[in-house]
Amino acid sequence: MTAALEPVPALIEIEHARRSYSLGDEVVHALRDVSLTIESGEHVAIMGPSGSGKSTLMNVIGCLDQVSEGRYLLDGIDVLDRGADELAEIRNRKIGFIFQQFNLIARTSALENVELPLVYAEVGRRERRRRAKEALATVGLAERTGHQPSELSGGQQQRVAIARAIVTDPALLLADEPTGALDLATTETVMELLAELHAQGRTIVVITHEEEVADHAARVVRVRDGLIDSDEVTAVEVAA
Secondary structure (H helix, E strand, O other): OOOOOOOOOOOEEEEEEEEEEEEOOEEEEEEEEEEEEEOOOOEEEEEOOOOOOHHHHHHHHOOOOOOOEEEEEEOOEEOOOOOHHHHHHHHHHHEEEEEOOOOOOOOOOHHHHHHHHHHHOOOOHHHHHHHHHHHHHHOOOHHHOOOOHHHOOHHHHHHHHHHHHHOOOOOEEEEEOOOOOOOHHHHHHHHHHHHHHHHOOOEEEEEEOOHHHHOOOOEEEEEEOOEEEEEEEOHHHHHO
């Protein structure tokens, strides 16, 4: 008799999350009662106007902040009440971050920028270099390994940032307004790259206020007033 397979846990499981901040005498309820599940391999956009709670939700998902109440499991790991060092290790192993402003180190080559997460993970120099070159080739920058950020266009800098995000082969790619500093044509190029990475099986969560960016995702979660306002599968998913 074949043994029953254990169910695979969702990559992101947030249950009844609340996050409140004290600002002087005022209490700000950034997240009021948020429950969200994202399976491994999904491509999700989280949208909302300024002050909606989407940035707080991103910080919780990225283990940059913790909920005041509720529960959060990332790839089966309960991250609540973990210390700063433990959270840093979880972030480095499980999450690849892509930011609006690229956050590349000036006067440092593309290759060295991409190697950084592997340096923190104490990966040996030869293996670091191999994996960084592979990541840059994946984003179409195999010929630009020695170029510094100032020698690259905005779109190329963002591709270096994406290479840095995938070099550790994380469970999750978390992109915060990844095209906010780019023009329309370059935005389309970057979103197509993220779609290709998703097609390779990577889980991608994009935080955005732009409908054009959200249109590339297979699912759109809209946040308003600290609550999930809607959670919809898009035409991208239907077409797939």
